[in-house]
Amino acid sequence: EEVYSFSTVNELAEAIRSMTIRGSGAIGICGAYGMFFAALQSNGDENFVKEAGALLKSTRPTAVNLMKTVDEMLTAASGSGADLIEKLEDKAIEVLERQLLFEYxxxxxxxxxxxxxxxxxxxxxxxxxxxxxxxxxxxxxxxxxxxxxxxxxxxxxxxxxxxxxxxxxxxxxxxxxxxxxxxxxxxxxxxxxxxxxxxxxxxxxxxxxxxxxxxxxxxxxxxxxxxxxxxxxxxxxxxxxxxxxxxxxxxxxxxxxxxxxxxxxxxxxxxxxxxxxxxxxxxxxxxxxxxxxxxxxxxxxxxxxxxxxxxxxxxxxxxx
Ligand code: RUB
The missing domain is CATH 3.40.50.10470 (Translation initiation factor eif-2b; domain 2)
Known part of the structure; x- marks a missing residue:
């Protein structure tokens, strides 16, 4: 069993593009966490987060979960000011928990x-x-x-x-x-x-x-x-x-x-x-x-x- 760890949005985007992480549910969740990573890297710059959203969406065009979760994260980021990291962390956790509940x-x-x-x-x-x-x-x-x-x-x-x-x-x-x-x-x-x-x-x-x-x-x-x-x-x-x-x-x-x-x-x-x-x-x-x-x-x-x-x-x- 291989274990991978990621800490930047670029690493996560590459893992999705190369199919290291794959399957529509999984890449949807990773889209959410990619946006959270972007918030951590952004120094509060909302534009950096927006560009990260575009990068993540460009990785795999067919799976709609990825597009939808990135959009949800962008909405949560919009106008969040100093709370950017906290808002995106909360939203990413919500996306993950929702997915697990739906699966059940x-x-x-x-x-x-x-x-x-x-x-x-x-x-x-x-x-x-x-x-x-x-x-x-x-x-x-x-x-x-x-x-x-x-x-x-x-x-x-x-x-x-x-x-x-x-x-x-x-x-x-x-x-x-x-x-x-x-x-x-x-x-x-x-x-x-x-x-x-x-x-x-x-x-x-x-x-x-x-x-x-x-x-x-x-x-x-x-x-x-x-x-x-x-x-x-x-x-x-x-x-x-x-x-x-x-x-x-x-x-x-x-x-x-x-x-x-x-x-x-x-x-x-x-x-x-x-x-x-x-x-x-x-x-x-x-x-x-x-x-x-x-x-x-x-x-x-x-x-x-x-x-x-x-x-x-x-x-x-x-x-x-
Ligand atoms: C995976 C694939 C899966 C769906 C649904 O394709 O087609 O059947 O993504 O998976 P790939 P899930 O390996 O190219 O990503 O139910 O896990 O979302």
Whole structure:
């Protein structure tokens, strides 16, 4: 287990850009702490904090939690004067605690969909801070079902080229004592055709107002396979990841990463020198392939635009 420590906003921004820290929930929290670091470094200069916000937002464009938490921190910083550090420290703690609470709550809602004896497939790694929270979002659903005493098994997808499913999800499942089997991205349709998978639960980096979702590349093909084999396909997310400013998936910016991350692994070439490669880091799953969106408020079904907005608007009105 490697332990990293950071003390400046630039170090944290680089850790997010290089995927040392990754997953939408985790980078959202790190966005908040990056802004707190900026306050510590700023000598009270609000402009320094604003520039830090722009730097953090530029690191990964698809995950909306990062954008939203940086904006929350900027609002807290605005006009805070001598209280800048204290305000941003309080806000960062609030963001972290909210995320952990949401993970716990959505886990309870999602687990109600899981039946005794299910094998659940998940893709990539949907966890927070490497699992130091309740287990992240897809994993929170899985872990809660396991703790309720349901006899479940998990298929974790390897997820080329970073292998998050193999390296991180498998690590966490082992830690939680949940039986699991590692498969590679391309095996899901065959496994479904054999009746080996009863549910799919993935995370998401951004959910558009109409329920289309962006998640790790490969999610879309799993959703297509799930539809073809009548396997329910869910995303475990939180209201914070739903972006009502983005009407549909076609408006979500999909991060394109360096081709070298496909042609090399751990610095070693895996393809002939000069091979061209493409790396869209995420894909968009259209809402008609999704059986339900699990959040801390419950499980939302289609029509997503109406159902998500109704519930989450009510919340905003009650809070104001
Ligand atoms: C990770 C990924 C995860 C979502 C949801 O991508 O796509 O499924 O971020 O994770 P990357 P969580 O490794 O490129 O950041 O539920 O933990 O927010």
């Amino acid at each position: 709550q959505l886990g309870e809602h999602g687990a109600s969909l899981i039946e005794d004896g299910d094998t659940i497939m998940t893709h990539c790694h949907s966890g927070a801070l490497g699992g130091s929270g309740y287990g992240g979002r897809a994993l929170s659903v899985i872990r809660t079902a396991h703790e309720q005493g349901k006899n479940i098994h998990v298929y974790t997808c390897e997820t080329r080229p970073y292998l998050q499913g193999a390296r991180i999800t498998a690590y966490e499942l082992k830690k939680f004592g949940i039986p699991h089997t590692l498969i590679t991205d391309s095996m899901s349709a065959f496994c479904m055709s054999q009746g080996r998978i009863q549910k799919v639960v993935v995370g998401s980096d951004r959910v558009a107002a109409n329920g289309d979702l962006a998640n790790k590349i490969g999610t879309y093909m799993h959703a297509l396979a799930a539809k073809a084999h009548q396997v329910p396909f869910y995303t475990a997310t939180s209201s914070h990841t739903i972006d009502f400013h983005t009407k549909s998936g076609s408006q979500i910016e999909v991060e394109m990463r360096a081709a070298k991350e496909v042609t090399h692994f751990n610095g070693l070439p895996t393809a002939p020198e000069g091979t061209h490669a493409l790396y869209p880091s995420f894909d968009i799953t259209p809402n008609d392939l999704i059986s339900g969106i699990i959040t801390e408020k419950g499980v939302f079904t289609a029509p997503y635009e109406t159902n998500l907005k109704k519930e989450l608007d009510l919340e905003r009105i009650l809070q104001s």
